Amino acid sequence: MSSPMSADRFLRALRDEGLTVVQVGDWSTHNRNHKGPWGPVNGVMIHHTVTRGTARTVRICRDGYEALPGPLCHGVIAKDGTVHLVGYGRANHAGLGDDEVLRAVIAERRLPPDDEATTDGNRHFYGFECENLGDGEDPWPKVQLEAIAKAAAAVCRVHGWTHRSVIGHLEWQPGKVDPRGFTMASMRERIADRLR
Numbered sequence: 001m002s003s004p005m006s007a008d009r010f011l012r013a014l015r016d017e018g019l020t021v022v023q024v025g026d027w028s029t030h031n032r033n034h035k036g037p038w039g040p041v042n043g044v045m046i047h048h049t050v051t052r053g054t055a056r057t058v059r060i061c062r063d064g065y066e067a068l069p070g071p072l073c074h075g076v077i078a079k080d081g082t083v084h085l086v087g088y089g090r091a092n093h094a095g096l097g098d099d100e101v102l103r104a105v106i107a108e109r110r111l112p113p114d115d116e117a118t119t120d121g122n123r124h125f126y127g128f129e130c131e132n133l134g135d136g137e138d139p140w141p142k143v144q145l146e147a148i149a150k151a152a153a154a155v156c157r158v159h160g161w162t163h164r165s166v167i168g169h170l171e172w173q174p175g176k177v178d179p180r181g182f183t184m185a186s187m188r189e190r191i192a193d194r195l196r
Contacts (some may be wrong), residue, residue, distance in 0.1 A: 001041070002038075002040060002041050002160075003039055003040060003041070004039045004041045005155075005159070006036055007027075008028075008090040009109075009158065010074070010088060010155075011023070011028075011085065013154040013155050013157065013158045014083055014085075014101030014150075014151060015192075016029040017150040017151070017154035018149060018150060019081070019082075019147060019154070020082045020085045020183075021075075021082070021084075021176040022079065022082055022085065022146045023085050024062055024084050024086050025062070025084055026158035027071075027085040027086055027087055027178040028085075029072065029088070030062070030070070030071055030088025030090070031085045031087050031088060031090050031091075031167050032069070032071070032090040032091060032092055032122070033089045033090045036090060036092060036122070036123060037090070037123050038070075038089045038090040038123060039123065041123045041125065041159070042065050042102060042105050042125065042152075042160065042165065043108040043124065043126070043161065043166060043169070044125060044128065044163040044165060044166045045093060045094050045128070045167055045168070045169055045172060046124045046125075046127070046128055046148060046158065046166065046167070046168050046178075046179050046184070046187065047062065047073065047093060047127065047128065047129045047168075047169045047179060048129070048131075048132040048133075048134040048180060048181070049076070049129045049130065049132060050129050050132075050133060050134045050178075051133070052131075052133060052138075054082075054084075054131060057076055057078070057129070057131045058076050058084045060072070061073050061076045061084075061086050062086035062087065062104070062130050064092060067083045068092050069092060070091075070092065071086045071087025071092070072084070072086075072091060072092050072129060073080070073093045073095065073127040073128055073129040074086070074087055074088055074093075074095055074126050074127055074128065075084065075127075075129075075151060076128070076130075076149050077100060077129070077144060077148055077151060077156070078144070079132075079141055079143075079144050080141070080143060080144070081144050081146060081147035082111045082147070083128075083147060083151055090122050090123065091118055093129065093130045093169075093196070094120075094121025094122050094169070094172060094173070095117070095120065095124070095173055096116070096117035096118060096119060096121065096124065096127045096173065097111075097117055097118075097119055097121045097172035097173045098110060098114040098116050098117065098172065098173070098174075099116070099118055099119040100112045100116075101114050101171060102119055102121075102124060102173055103142065105165055105167060108162050108165060109162035110189065111142075111167065114170075114171055114173060114174050115174060117173055117174060121172055121173070125172075126155050128152070129138060129181060130148055131144070132179070132180075132181060134177070134178055134179070134180045135180070136181055136183070137181075138181065139181075140180050140182055144193075145182065145187070145190065146190070148187060148190075149190035149191050150196055151183065152166045152191050153191050154193050155195040156195060162192070163188040163189070163191040163192040163195060164188065168184040168185065168187075168188060170184075
């Protein structure tokens with residue numbers, strides 16, 4: 001359990017991990033903090049966007065849409081591995097999820113099945129949306145998978161977390177399928193390798 005790092009520290013952590021980072025507008029103060037607390041933070045959540053085209057994807061994740069205002073994450077990870085920062089603070093990405101999953105993330109132990117949606121995840125997780133159609137056919141380029149691992153590892157490194165503090169949306173909220181096209185077990189292995 002940690003206080004969120006500052007926006008400047010977040011940016012520096014991503015760059016220190018070797019990522020190419022694009023800062024989008026007023027990202028460091030663009031948030032939903034007026035809707036509830038941001039923190040304590042306990043982990044990193046990975047999503048896919050169900051969109052095509054980096055510019056469009058970044059715009060949607062920054063601005064949101066009528067039913068769900070932005071930002072929809074903290075960073076968008078494009079197909080080319082670039083991380084586009086669109087918000088910092090509370091973001092509309094995790095929604096309600098399973099309190100037992102949150103306890104497992106905090107304890108860094110095996111995740112139980114997510115079978116309820118009672119706990120505010122937007123408060124507790126950094127979120128990365130990853131550009132992909134999420135149909136199981138849209139490819140995940142190697143450079144994008146590496147960027148996802150680097151981004152998650154960067155956050156874990158600052159907070160002193162292990163790879164077990166990184167989860168997929170599908171492991172948090174019943175009915176969610178993202179990210180689709182790779183397993184979170186394989187992604188956590190990549191993150192563990194980086195943290196070693």
